[in-house]
Amino acid sequence: xxxxxxxxxxxxxxxxxxxxxxxxxxGQCFRWNREPDGAYCGIVRDREVRLIRQDDxxxxxxxxxxxxxxxxxxxxxLDTDYGAIRRMLSEKSPSLRRAVDxxxxxxILRQDPWEALCSFILSQNNNIPRxxxxxxxxxxxxxxxxGNGYRFPAADTLAGLTAEELAPLRAGFRxxxxxxxxxxxxxxEVKLTALYTxxxxxxxxxxxxxxxxxxxxxxxVLLYGLHRTEAFPVDVWMKKALSGEFSDISVPxxxxxxxxxQQYIFHLTRSKxx
DNA sequence: GCCCAGGTATAAA
DNA sequence: TTTATACATGGG
Numbered sequence: 001x002x003x004x005x006x007x008x009x010x011x012x013x014x015x016x017x018x019x020x021x022x023x024x025x026x027g028q029c030f031r032w033n034r035e036p037d038g039a040y041c042g043i044v045r046d047r048e049v050r051l052i053r054q055d056d057x058x059x060x061x062x063x064x065x066x067x068x069x070x071x072x073x074x075x076x077x078l079d080t081d082y083g084a085i086r087r088m089l090s091e092k093s094p095s096l097r098r099a100v101d102x103x104x105x106x107x108i109l110r111q112d113p114w115e116a117l118c119s120f121i122l123s124q125n126n127n128i129p130r131x132x133x134x135x136x137x138x139x140x141x142x143x144x145x146x147g148n149g150y151r152f153p154a155a156d157t158l159a160g161l162t163a164e165e166l167a168p169l170r171a172g173f174r175x176x177x178x179x180x181x182x183x184x185x186x187x188x189e190v191k192l193t194a195l196y197t198x199x200x201x202x203x204x205x206x207x208x209x210x211x212x213x214x215x216x217x218x219x220x221v222l223l224y225g226l227h228r229t230e231a232f233p234v235d236v237w238m239k240k241a242l243s244g245e246f247s248d249i250s251v252p253x254x255x256x257x258x259x260x261x262q263q264y265i266f267h268l269t270r271s272k273x274x
Numbered sequence: 275g276c277c278c279a280g281g282t283a284t285a286a287a
Numbered sequence: 288t289t290t291a292t293a294c295a296t297g298g299g
Contacts, residue, residue: 027280124281129298131280172295177282214282236281266280 001078003068010060010068016083018058018076019105020051026106026267028224030119030132031139031152041148044075045112048147062147077107077227089261093248099264102271108229108260113192114185115152116225117207120217121177137169158182177212184210195226203228223259232258241265 002013012018024032024040032042039052049072050061063072073079086104090097111119118138123131142157143150159182166175184190190210195203200222207218215235222231232238232251242249246265254261 120280123279125279125294126281126296127279127298130296133297170296172297173282173293174295212282216281220280233280270280 005065005068008062008064010063010065010072011054012058012060012078013056014058014078016081017105018107020053020058022103022105023107023109026103026263027128027270028263029109029111030123030128030135031115043146043149043151044071046144046146046151047071048149075110077110080107082107085257085260089254089257089264092253092261093246095246095248096261096264099246099261099268102264102268106263106267108227108263109224110227111225112152113195113221113225114155117181117185117192117210117213117217117221118152118178120220120224121181121210121212122171122174123220124174124212124214124217126174134169134171134174138171141168155182155185159186174212177210180211181213192226195222195228200228200230203231219259219262223262229259230256232262238262238265241269 001015004011020038020040021034024034024042029042032040034040035050037052039050041048041050047062047067049063052059052061060068060072086100090100119131119135122134126134139150139152142153142161144153145151158178161179161182163175163179166178169175171178181190185192190206195206198206203222203226204215204218207213207221208215213221216233216237219231219233222228232254234242234251242251249261251258
């Protein structure tokens with residue numbers, strides 16, 4: 001990966017892939033917005049940037065060299081060779097090769113664990129456009145202004161709210177889950193930063209103490225919020241996939257990248273559904 | 275109108 | 288331990 005800087009703009013040349021639409025619209029995140037020119041605009045922590053492809057480069061606008069080193073290099077997982085991971089996964093089974101080949105240029109973002117926790121609580125029994133709407137209203141209603149939008153509200157902020165105060169989100173039965181998550185995170189009863197390094201099964205159990213967090217939400221938080229790429233949702237809808245056309249996949253064999261394999265399988269099953 | 279959505283808690287078999 | 292159902296809401 002090469003990077004050059006020109007007046008608050010980072011210009012990336014990657015040896016592996018970075019497809020903006022596939023990365024931001026694969027269902028791992030809900031707060032990157034496509035603009036008419038094909039660029040994507042998003043807010044992470046207290047920074048707002050805009051990404052656009054120019055020839056074989058990805059351009060990050062409003063990105064200083066300091067921010068790139070402190071935030072974006074890690075957030076976009078730019079030090080990871082996705083080409084190598086794809087090749088490794090493709091060797092594991094014919095069905096997984098089809099899944100990997102069904103989409104390219106996805107990078108697993110290193111999102112904020114708290115934001116990922118809320119996002120995937122809200123995702124349950126819900127569709128992506130509506131999830132995005134609820135999260136937008138959550139940020140507008142309770143987040144600090146940032147750039148042209150809002151930061152994701154802190155757990156401490158939400159912990160002091162009531163279900164009635166969350167009603168404008170129209171999150172339905174999920175509102176009470178958000179409040180329980182906020183309360184447990186704000187109090188330290190669930191310590192998200194500990195989940196970066198704890199044994200994966202302990203992490204699952206810890207997350208599932210939150211009302212409304214089951215195995216599937218826990219796996220998504222671990223993968224997308226804590227970059228635990230070995231996390232794999234074996235026991236909810238993935239069980240369906242693995243008993244069908246993906247029955248030739250052995251999850252333990254996928255090892256450290258089982259979660260990334262899951263992302264490709266998710267895409268293939270989604271694209272077939274329509 | 276109808277079906278269903280990146281599921282989970284709860285009750286019942 | 289496995290299987291069924293309600294859940295709030297609205298996108299397509």
